Amino acid sequence: MSDYIYLFRTTAEARRAAMGTPEIAQQSMQRWLAWMRDLETKGHLKNRGQPLENEGKLVRGKSKVITDGPFAEVKDLVAGFMIVQARDISQAAELAKGCPILEGDGAVEVRPVMAMNF
Helix, strand or coil: CEEEEEEEEECHHHHHHHCCCHHHHHHHHHHHHHHHHHHHHCCCEEEEEEECCCCEEEEECCCCEEEEECCCCCCCEEEEEEEEEECCHHHHHHHHCCCHHHHCCCEEEEEECCCCCC
16 A cells, blocks of 8 residues: 545635535535545545645745745645555545545545655
8 A cells, every 4th residue: 555645625715615604614524524534444544634724835946935825826725635545546536536625616636655765
């Protein structure tokens, strides 16, 4: 089994809508928890990760210029992350299909974690 990171992407508008009222936020959280429990039960959840705040900074290039975020040049925000274990990237992508963020305008970017042998 290899490790894969899920980067949860959404728009600021879709994120606000998913948390619009306390009832909607509670329903959304229940769907996320159910999905994570299912991954955990099947032995795929390595790290639950964390949601991320909307604000951020970007340090770029040799001049190390710092700019504020969220960044105007992107249409979506990285809303959070999770690390799962799967036999290959195809299985990791299939497991991502259960993610509640896909019920709206969100996306799950699936990336292999590079093994570093020190």
